[in-house]
Amino acid sequence: MTAQHGTKSEAEAENVSASERLLFGGPLRYDMGWSKHEDAALQLNLRSVVRRLPGLVGTTVGLAWEADRGALRLVTLAEVGRGIGQAVGLIAVNRVLAHLLGDGSTADRLTGAAPALAVAGGAALLGAVLRALSTAGTGQLEPKVERVATERYLTHTARVELEAVEDDEFHKLLDSAQYGASSARRMVQYCQSVVTALMSLVASAGVLALLHPALLPLLVAMTVPSAWAALTVARRRYVSFQVWVQHARAGRLISGLLISTDAAAEIRAHDVGPFLLHHFRAMSQSQEAEQRRLSRLDARTGLIAAGWTGLATVAAYAALGGLLWTGAMALAVGGTAVLAIRTGSAALENLILQVNHLNEESLFVGDLHRLCEEAGRRAIPVGGRPLPPAPAAITFEDVVFTYRGKDNRRALDGVSLTIPTGKIVALVGENGSGKTTLVKLLCGLYRPDSGRILWDGLDAAEADRQELVSRVAVVGQDFYRWPFTAEVNISIGRSEVPVTEERLTDAVRYAGAEELIEELPRGRRTLLARGYKGGHQLSGGQWQRLGLARAHYRAGRVLVVDEPTSALDARAEQRLFEQIRRLADAGQTVILITHRLGSVRAADLIHVLDHGRVVESGTFDDLLSDTTDGPKVFRDLYRLQAAQYAPPAPPAPAASDAVSGAVPGTAPGAVPGPRA
Numbered sequence: 001m002t003a004q005h006g007t008k009s010e011a012e013a014e015n016v017s018a019s020e021r022l023l024f025g026g027p028l029r030y031d032m033g034w035s036k037h038e039d040a041a042l043q044l045n046l047r048s049v050v051r052r053l054p055g056l057v058g059t060t061v062g063l064a065w066e067a068d069r070g071a072l073r074l075v076t077l078a079e080v081g082r083g084i085g086q087a088v089g090l091i092a093v094n095r096v097l098a099h100l101l102g103d104g105s106t107a108d109r110l111t112g113a114a115p116a117l118a119v120a121g122g123a124a125l126l127g128a129v130l131r132a133l134s135t136a137g138t139g140q141l142e143p144k145v146e147r148v149a150t151e152r153y154l155t156h157t158a159r160v161e162l163e164a165v166e167d168d169e170f171h172k173l174l175d176s177a178q179y180g181a182s183s184a185r186r187m188v189q190y191c192q193s194v195v196t197a198l199m200s201l202v203a204s205a206g207v208l209a210l211l212h213p214a215l216l217p218l219l220v221a222m223t224v225p226s227a228w229a230a231l232t233v234a235r236r237r238y239v240s241f242q243v244w245v246q247h248a249r250a251g252r253l254i255s256g257l258l259i260s261t262d263a264a265a266e267i268r269a270h271d272v273g274p275f276l277l278h279h280f281r282a283m284s285q286s287q288e289a290e291q292r293r294l295s296r297l298d299a300r301t302g303l304i305a306a307g308w309t310g311l312a313t314v315a316a317y318a319a320l321g322g323l324l325w326t327g328a329m330a331l332a333v334g335g336t337a338v339l340a341i342r343t344g345s346a347a348l349e350n351l352i353l354q355v356n357h358l359n360e361e362s363l364f365v366g367d368l369h370r371l372c373e374e375a376g377r378r379a380i381p382v383g384g385r386p387l388p389p390a391p392a393a394i395t396f397e398d399v400v401f402t403y404r405g406k407d408n409r410r411a412l413d414g415v416s417l418t419i420p421t422g423k424i425v426a427l428v429g430e431n432g433s434g435k436t437t438l439v440k441l442l443c444g445l446y447r448p449d450s451g452r453i454l455w456d457g458l459d460a461a462e463a464d465r466q467e468l469v470s471r472v473a474v475v476g477q478d479f480y481r482w483p484f485t486a487e488v489n490i491s492i493g494r495s496e497v498p499v500t501e502e503r504l505t506d507a508v509r510y511a512g513a514e515e516l517i518e519e520l521p522r523g524r525r526t527l528l529a530r531g532y533k534g535g536h537q538l539s540g541g542q543w544q545r546l547g548l549a550r551a552h553y554r555a556g557r558v559l560v561v562d563e564p565t566s567a568l569d570a571r572a573e574q575r576l577f578e579q580i581r582r583l584a585d586a587g588q589t590v591i592l593i594t595h596r597l598g599s600v601r602a603a604d605l606i607h608v609l610d611h612g613r614v615v616e617s618g619t620f621d622d623l624l625s626d627t628t629d630g631p632k633v634f635r636d637l638y639r640l641q642a643a644q645y646a647p648p649a650p651p652a653p654a655a656s657d658a659v660s661g662a663v664p665g666t667a668p669g670a671v672p673g674p675r676a
């Protein structure tokens with residue numbers, strides 16, 4: 001194994017072009033879940049083939065059993081029938097030869113051989129029919145197995161906790177397991193070929209043993225070198241492919257950059273084109289050199305393999321000739337033996353190659369199994385206690401939360417606060433202070449490391465998660481822009497119920513998106529995705545309105561708006577705040593996260609966060625007041641922001657003005673609002 005790895009890395013080291021060294025610091029290798037299987041084919045040898053075979057076949061049969069039992073039975077019966085047919089055919093051929101090479105007139109010998117000939121013909125015909133049945137059954141199984149495996153993958157993935165999806169290790173597994181379904185499909189095909197080859201091998205070996213026990217070692221002598229050669233060729237090709245594919249990958253990356261829309265402006269502005277083209281050419285040339293090296297290697301390996309097989313064949317036939325010469329074996333038996341040895345050795349060679357494929361594919365199917373197990377362990381729990389129908393408040397009690405894989409810094413560090421329902425509650429604070437994290441915990445997307453989130457008296461950790469999620473509607477900073485029509489982009493907010501016209505119109509009106517929708521080429525039915533025929537691209541602000549419409553359509557009892565106005569124009573922003581006020585007046589809880597501190601004036605309660613802690617809470621006036629105690633984080637931030645909107649300072653006052661102290665706009669507490 002070590003030597004094999006050595007071969008690959010040496011080949012890599014030798015073949016990394018100067019361009020690859022400069023641009024990527026070495027060979028360009030993927031760091032994805034599936035890339036860990038790149039070396040798997042190198043582990044293949046005769047012993048491992050024999051050891052792994054039952055497991056590989058078992059895995060495929062398990063999937064096929066789940067997908068279509070009828071088709072699996074058909075394929076199994078057809079393959080076993082084919083094996084029996086092959087054995088019967090070989091025995092019949094032996095009889096035919098015995099009659100033809102026996103004593104008597106030609107007519108007698110032919111007549112004597114006729115029944116056995118008919119059996120051989122019948123066996124061949126039966127073999128053809130069974131082969132057709134097996135092919136049809138496999139064709140039926142393949143897509144079903146792929147569907148079953150894909151569904152298993154998607155269902156398990158959709159059910160896991162958000163923190164699992166964000167976990168690097170789980171993500172790598174997810175990445176690797178995505179190939180499991182297509183691998184499972186191919187495994188059906190390879191498995192069928194393996195069973196065919198196995199049956200053929202067993203039939204040939206069985207017939208040889210029946211004819212003469214000494215013939216079996218001849219089969220082994222002839223097939224082992226060719227099996228070894230097949231494995232060696234496969235392994236060498238794989239090593240070479242891995243080296244060659246790196247140049248191809250690097251070249252593709254460069255050519256992709258040259259035509260990418262994202263890089264287009266920079267390529268032109270900084271004149272990067274000739275630089276990239278130069279390296280593209282250099283990489284292509286090393287790819288060509290590697291291909292040349294490959295074909296020489298292939299030719300040499302092929303020659304060695306042919307030599308070994310030839311030697312083994314000569315030895316086998318010499319031994320057979322010796323048996324015939326000494327009279328230890330009848331001529332007819334010798335003829336049948338040649339046929340059986342040829343069939344058997346071809347079957348074994350095929351068997352090795354197919355197991356090789358099966359082995360590679362099984363690694364990805366194995367990942368799919370592991371993913372399902374892991375996803376089961378990390379799934380969002382189903383069921384739980386019902387939430388109170390109309391809680392008076394949601395309370396955070398000493399909540400601590402740290403993102404996994406981060407430098408263990410707490411994103412929330414002992415947060416205790418109250419969100420009274422039916423009010424507008426604003427969360428403010430500097431970037432990274434924990435506002436978004438707090439609402440993600442509130443929505444049930446993450447669970448606290450310690451502390452509790454109470455809906456009246458009920459701890460959210462014990463509540464039915466599905467119900468919890470359905471209570472909250474979120475317009476986040478990064479709400480998803482679905483590549484669907486405008487209508488679906490809104491109604492997906494509550495996809496489990498049928499779309500109603502009234503609800504849709506109401507949501508569009510709420511978000512102030514009537515004009516936007518009317519102006520779309522196909523109205524609500526316009527596809528919002530670039531790169532597709534009829535697809536339309538919206539601006540950031542237009543998307544934000546659709547996001548608002550989606551959240552309104554969802555009609556959660558708690559509406560979270562995280563930076564709702566960052567891309568809205570001034571008129572839309574003002575309208576949104578009026579809407580939010582009206583919603584709160586109608587009893588809806590609104591949690592507002594914003595950096596525009598002037599816009600939280602209308603909030604009933606403001607919580608100020610700093611480094612994952614709540615440092616101040618109160619109304620707008622409380623927090624601006626100079627008379628109350630506290631760190632004054634809100635007041636300082638607000639004054640800083642307000643200063644940017646303040647009119648330019650008047651020219652320096654004349655000495656007489658300075659004496660009178662009449663500088664306009666500087667009276668305490670007269671800080672203008674950001675939108676003033």
Ligand SMILES: Nc1ncnc2c1ncn2[C@@H]1O[C@H](COP(=O)(O)OP(=O)(O)OP(=O)(O)O)[C@@H](O)[C@H]1O
Binds near residue numbers: 166403433435436437
């Ligand atoms: N998915 C994540 N994985 C790891 N760390 C995260 C993740 N999301 C946020 N953080 C970190 O958690 C801390 C709090 O982030 P959060 O997004 O809650 O702050 P915020 O107050 O909403 O910031 P902003 O005003 O910039 O939106 C930050 O240090 C941030 O880097």
